[in-house]
Amino acid sequence: MGAVSESRTVVAGAVIVNARLLLAQRAHPAELAGRWELPGGKVEPGEQDTTALVRELREELAIDVVVGDPVGADVDLGGGLVLRAYRVNVVSGTPAPLEHSALRWVDAAELHTIDLVAADRQWIPDLVALL
Numbered sequence: 001m002g003a004v005s006e007s008r009t010v011v012a013g014a015v016i017v018n019a020r021l022l023l024a025q026r027a028h029p030a031e032l033a034g035r036w037e038l039p040g041g042k043v044e045p046g047e048q049d050t051t052a053l054v055r056e057l058r059e060e061l062a063i064d065v066v067v068g069d070p071v072g073a074d075v076d077l078g079g080g081l082v083l084r085a086y087r088v089n090v091v092s093g094t095p096a097p098l099e100h101s102a103l104r105w106v107d108a109a110e111l112h113t114i115d116l117v118a119a120d121r122q123w124i125p126d127l128v129a130l131l
């Protein structure tokens with residue numbers, strides 16, 4: 001009941017190691033392909049954000065993470081989607097681009113110049129503060 005009016009959360013993870021942030025290059029859809037994002041995906045109905053983010057990063061990157069604090073503010077993507085980022089710590093595995101075109105580690109300077117997915121640009125100051 002009421003499903004059409006409820007928003008769906010997209011969770012995204014900020015993996016930071018040695019003052020570099022892990023970005024993933026989208027392979028699809030066409031309008032986002034080639035642009036860089038924080039890896040993650042949609043929270044399933046009834047699923048916790050943290051559970052969803054652990055699941056998504058296992059599926060997309062083959063890593064196990066512990067989810068930490070939120071990063072920045074939620075971003076309204078339109079179409080009933082709300083985007084939310086969390087800091088995550090890798091507990092096992094090495095990130096591999098299982099569902100993305102490529103992965104890249106960026107420092108604060110590179111974060112300003114890379115072609116981020118538009119919604120993620122709002123988090124640049126928050127992410128730079130963590131780098």
Ligand SMILES: Nc1nc2c([nH]c(=O)n2[C@H]2C[C@H](O)[C@@H](COP(=O)(O)OP(=O)(O)OP(=O)(O)O)O2)c(=O)[nH]1
Nearest residue numbers: 010011012037038039040041042077083117119120
């Ligand atoms: N994962 C992720 N998605 C983002 C980011 N920024 C942003 O606008 N998006 C958008 C793109 C998509 O419209 C939506 C997430 O879709 P997705 O394709 O990653 O989700 P998913 O893995 O659950 O895939 P699916 O159910 O659609 O097949 O959020 C981001 O930083 N990370």
